[in-house]
Amino acid sequence: MKTSLHFRACCGWFILVMMLFLSGSMYAQNNQPVQGDRENVNVPYPGITKSTSTAINVQNYTGNDENNPLHYNKLVSDLLISGCLKASNIQFRGNKQQIGRFDRNPENTNFPLESGIVLSTGNVLEAVGPNSSSSRSTAYSLSNESDLQMLVGSYSINDPSVLTFNFIPDGDVVEFRYIFASDEYPEWACSQFNDVFGFFISGPGISGPYSNGGSNIALLPDGSPVSINNIHVDGYNQNNQGAPCPDINGAYYVSVPAGSTTIEYDGRTTVLTARIEGLTPCSTYAMKIAIADASDRQYDSAVFLEAKSFVSTGANIKNFFNMIETYDVFQSCEPTELRFYRTDNTNITEPLEIEYIIEGTAVSGVHHTLTSGVAVIPANETSVGITYTLPLVALDGTKTIVVKINQSCLCDEQTQWIEKTIRIHDPFVLQSLDVADATSCIEGLGSITAQAAAGASNFDYVFTYNLYDGSDNLVSTLTPGGNVPAEFNNLPVGMYKLVITDNVSCHSITQNNIIISAPEAPVVTLAPFASVYENTPAFALTGGMPEGGVYSGIGVENGIFNPLVAGMGGHEITYTFTAENGCVGMASDTIIVLPPYYPCPTPEITWEVQPVSCPGGDDGMITVWVTGLEKPYDIQCLLFGCEPQCDDCTVPELKNGNPGVFMAGGLTAGFYTYRVVKDGCEYEVCIEVTEPEPLEASATPNDALCFGYEGSATIAISGGTMPYTLS
Template sequence: MIMKYTHTFLLLLFFVKISHAQLNISTSATVANLIQNVLVGQGVVISNVTYTGAPNSIGEFSTGAVAGNLGFNNGIVLSTGNVIQLPGASSLLVDNNMNTASDPQLAALITQSINDAAVLEFDFVPVSDTIKFSYVFGSEEYEQYVGTPYNDVFGFFVSGLGYSGGFYNNVNIAIIPNTTNPVSINNINNGQSTNMASPGPCVNCNYYVNNSSGTFVKFNAFTTVLTAWIRVLPCFTYHIKIAIGDAADHALDSGVFLEANSFSSNSITLTQTTSSTIDSLAVEGCNDAILTFNLPYPFSTQTSINYIIGGTAINGVDYVQIPNSLVVPAGQDSVSLVISPIIDTLVEPLEYIELIVNTSYCSQDTVLIYIKDALPPLTNLFRDTTICMFSNLDIVSNTSGGYIPYSYLWSTGDTTASITITPSVSSTYSLVVSDVCNNDSTFVIDVGVSNPIFTFTGDSVCKGDTAVLRVNSSEIYNYIWSSGEQTSIISVSPSSDTQYTVSVTDSIGCEIVDSTTIKVFPIPIVSSTSDTIICSGDEAYLKVFGNYSVEWNTGSTNSFIKVKPQSDEEYSFFIRSSDQCENSDSINVEVVTKPIADIYTPETTVCIGKKIVLQGSGGDEYLWSSGVESPNMEVLLNNNAVYSLAVTNRSGGTTCSHDTSISIVVERCNYFYFASAFTPNGDGKNDTYGVDGQYEIVYKFDLYIYNRWGQQLFHATDPSERWDGTYEGKDASDGVYTYVVYIDEGYREPYSLKGTVTLYR
């Protein structure tokens, strides 16, 4: 026997309020309010609402803008437990004992006892032949109690006249689509499991939603959105019972979510639009009204829709003749009636068409369709006018009436609502304005042109002379000069270039402004190359800029000269403009002594590994090829090398440089060898033992001599030190001894030599 154990999870109930995710549930509304204002949609009249069960087992839910994985956003929820505790992560337990009784219809569905029943009942009158609503069933019994007696049960039981005869007596419409099987845990699942894994085989798993990792609602799993429906007789009263209960015990809650406004019985609905967006009403000759009749679903046979035509607009006179009925072809769910108003030349008040439509067996709808006159657009252009030549004039259409968008066609070819004109002669401008209904109007404006006519003369003079400015015209005009005079002729003596402006105005105020500049020739401004600095032996290039005649103190009359002074020198010149004004200036040339680089060293052939100092001279600044910037540089020579030196003298921004180089040859000077025997007998011949050969540079030297037992008898740290054949003041015995020498010559890695020597006495 399978038993449920829930006591180990009781503490989890304390965490409900901190894991409500986006699902919000309220139990504050009355049951009647939940049915009338939340559950019920169109085409249904509700009465006699009753509820049996715990107060907190029914409530209103909402999810906000996002429906989560539940499938819809709001509605009512019915549960075997406390609905307030449903929001939260599926890892939290929802388990309540509501201590409510059984229900006979639920008990008839299973063999186990029914506990914690919540039962919602009401009467309804449908307006069409079908009643339907959307729901989702969920449970904490998933998946560990699939296939067990703990198969929580629910049902939607309908009673009333049968659609095909007889009587519906608590017919359960909570069934799996295209079957007669009720929706339950055992009928929709993914197999039995204790940890919400996927053991299979699944049963109707296309309707199953695994919520094991969900954070939205605590149920371990639930169904997809299902639709309960049944065929009914329109306009008759039916009764429905929506019930849910725990099976076999009170543990682990289940619930059913009912989508808001889904409990409905669709009738014919009417949708009114127009053929364009220019107006929300029909317009004569321009905007048709479109009335669409929508069936709840496509019927297998054609459907006739009848209506009564009335109103102030006359059928066939004010609009194209329409019939008093339409047919929806088989397999379609809608048909449209197009009402096309007829354009006439009458100015009429707003007219309307009234259609009374039977939308179901027990309901009708009245539609009013209004018709407006199509009036042409009107434009308010300003009166004919005269403007000054070359002045801009904005002509704005200021159009009203008709239907936007308007189209414009000016005589200029422009197609904008307004134009800017700059006429040079008097002209006539016309505008044709058309609206979207092709109604148009034409408007005309005359624009005259006026302008003063004259010539303007003036002089240019040297400084101190007088210039005469004159306006020549055969007409009488008014004059205002920028200097303040108001005559046609003025005399001026400017001290510098000056622009004079005159305003000439005719009798209607048209003004022409003209100006001229009196050029005053000043002393020419000198522009030449700046003072310069060159290296001794170099040339300097001197130039005077400008369109002047030039004379240098060297006698040259060219604007450009080339000089090669041996020392600092000043070159003067004067210039003359075309008006014979003169000026003078000079250019100073500074001569910087060019350096001669030299490198000195006492020897150019040295031993490898030796350090020498290279001595540079000949300038103020030094730069060796190694990057050293001092006159002298110490180098360590391991290979043949070439060293370069650049010397520099500077003045201002001028640099005078010279470079040279020196080659150093490197030779090996160290040669070491060791004799194979020596005779320390005091005869002055071969009495000592050590390194022989030629050597000049040795950075480190260690010579060790050992006897045959590895005992060290002698150690020298200088190549000149030698062993006299004794150890601790006593003569060493004849025999073979081992020597080891370590040498560091500096220019390469240290190395060692090893060998033997024979001592003879």
């Protein structure tokens, strides 16, 4: 009986556990909707395996020993914060596999942060490159995070990794540097899988919408939160690939191609700075650093926090380039200045000596001109500056200047070594330049693809590519984001110049004489077409050279042009010839189709002229025969005494037809025009009626040889009309 009761009790507990398990499974399933192929995760890129040449190494600790250097307590107190800033009440919520320490590989410096803390929605050990999968995923059971929920709206929060601690600043500004990375890039941009993170700070003087009146300082300069949907280049929504997904904030995006030895994630941001001003020194503030998957538990994301970058600006060492505060400087770029500031606990009426030490991997006298020494802030001045230069030396990677001072902390009696790290970067380099010649002989289909890079440095340059044509006219400007090539497409054949600049340094690269050529094109000509009438019979097109090409256009079929099909108006006829090398040449001309034309008949008009018999007479006569013209037709006029209507009064060759005879008499000498009109057609001949020269006679006497003989006379007659009559 006891056994039976015990069995039933066990069954009851078993059923309860199973119900909880099933409930949890159903909950997890509800938070992991099947979208596209997101269930098929951790799919490796072909031929890519993990290696020791990756840019970062990651370690984590899943035990409970708070003195372990990899425990989250030590990661914050010993690795993240620096200077006089104090941290306490350090807590972590999530699986301990989701937090760890990263260090840059000295043999592969292709990551901009040297070391720090990494938090992930998956296992931080998976952050190590090379990028071997587009869908790296590790799922845990934890869900919900109230502040992150406010950032994603109605989408569920899953696998949160949340680090919280209190801190006491010794100045009014707190800042730290970080990188956000994700495998959601690029195929899940513009989707509900908008993995999210935030840096929430609360305390005196802060009034925001988050827990304890906190504010999120993980923001872009325009105030928008840092997220997948707010920063991407060439992104798309794999569930809706036809939907628009325009690039946004590309200047902050760095692509991580498959096989890249930097990190596992497909994309990341440039190094960003979280900063808040207006804090009350020596007061206690709370910081929450949180990251989570949105909508499901697949496709991990991570945030990398730079070691020693969580600082309060009570330690007043600042560096300037071009009068802008920055800790990234560049060989040969000036002006640069190191400036020391008073703290609030010094007497401004007296000079202040600050002894400083210059350390770091950069060599004084080689990479820079700074040396250790004493800076004196004059009385009644708040700061003093030391200018320095950065010679152009060999491209040997990023070097550091570490400036250290021993300073009393504002909020307690201790002194601390306060330091600032200044990074000296090489000029950027042109990593690749590819020119694709035009594939067509007559159209501009060439392209230029260029990609600049940091070279041996580990700085996230943001490049702008300006392309100019051979006349120095700007063709296009592209700012594609880090590790993303600039692609200039559909370029005509010709010469180009490429100028590459970046967003912060003084350097630029100019690449001249970039030539886009094309295969040798055939020279194709087309003789001009004569105008035709709409009722002109279809005819074969000719005039294209070289022979053997193809004619095309409206009304053209198999090289035959049909004016009736084309219709009245102008029609472009194209002649296309394909050479043996596959190149195509074209020429075109316009053929004009006129309204229908019905030609006039061509009658034969002949005539006979009876000249005037005597000069000045009026007995001339014209007889005209019209044949080949069907009656009726109009005799429009028969003009007498008109001026010549043609140069030589010749009559064109005419054809025979039906006879028609017309006569005119009593004509004086002159030119006469005979005109016949039928159906709008006119026929006209010019006929000359002549007259003889004036009648003249002369007598030449022939005397008698002897008296009694008869003499004679010879009469010479000219002009007039023969025969002559003598009396």
